Amino acid sequence: METALKLNNVSKTYYLAGKTLRVLDDVSFSVEAGSTTAIVGPSGSGKTTLLGLSAGLDRSTSGTIELNNIPLGDLNEDDRAAVRNRYIGFIFQNFQLMPTLTALENVMVPMELRGEKNVRTRGKELLDRVGLGDRLTHYPVQLSGGEQQRVSLARAFANQPRILFADEPTGNLDAETSGKITQLLFELNRQAGTTLILVTHNTELAASTQRIIRLAGGRIIADEKQ
Template identity: 55%
Template sequence: MLIQTTQLEKKVQTSSGILHILQRIDLQITAGETVAIVGASGSGKSTLLSLLAGLDLASAGDVLIDNVKLSNLDEEQRAKLRADKIGFIFQSFLLIPSLTALENVMLPAELAGNRKAEQQARTLLQDVGLGERLTHYPNQLSGGEQQRVAIARAFVGTPKILFADEPTGNLDATTGHTIEDLLFEMNESSGTTLVMVTHNEQLADRCQRIFKMDAGSLTEVQKDVA
């Protein structure tokens, strides 16, 4: 099992008491699967994605990535696991303002010691329609263009798992469809496991499995295969 959670919980202390964001989530995802997580805003979807990627720590329960329990790793070890196996598309882009589009995409590959970082970054930016914007900085790009840079950055190095938080949420319809196709092409060609949070019903329906988050609880939606 590539991704597995057991009785996963996340709770925080607020002025009015303890807020339960995630409640006893059991989830299993095998290598190469495409999975969508849907649900209302504030239901816990993005929190779950952050826990699965080791960007945040659970209050209780376990997350295992490729049979490695994340709670047994320190921050440096979790960062190495992400660098080796995980790509992440953030809803808020998180591009480095002082780096060009090309440099932003190259960075994780360079940190991983990939000698073909620039070549791969150029190809990916071309794939997402930004071949003419390589030397532009984030403040010179539109929101949709910044999202495409973030998506190209997540693809570099061909991660084993790609987590995506609303990957097409800031894109126009045409560009969004292009990015959707790229996500699934990567899944098919490289066996990359896709786990995405989305409000886009059509995108969710393209995934093999759909889970719905409701008030911190996760249930699998039975797809109509007729």
């Protein structure tokens, strides 16, 4: 199988006020293309840091990370941004939509940044697929939390990413909305053949993936195939 992500002996250390804080400690694993993986663990276990390093949002202190067979350690900030724009989609707990843009405009932004054509048509199609075809001109403040997360799902898939990183995608949603968003996320992911890597406290969401990696104290304590 093709490998979408590979981490080898990755550590991340912060130096704060003369103290050393090791957030990740010698983490190694690889993720097969097209698979779904959940990263779980208590608060402070290093989950979000691991996600950020894997996506090239930050640099590891030691170890190597390959994303889509591209070694991230060799790249400068601009090159890492180009890799993210080309291969990666993101979904965040707090949606991170641009408040001054409509739902449609929010979905169009990543496609416009890539210089694609027919972005309005594709944006409408994506919002239709997430059930928001009638909310194209609404601004984030006019949408519920579940609707905002649907917009961010449509935006995440706009670039047809090879890998989708989701950080607590249901964290700000009630149980019912959470279930609907989870179903939609896996449906879109399956249709697109995307590799899904998500961080979550939601045990039901984690159980929906093919693999669960458990972190504690910055180390992997279990790696379970389901």
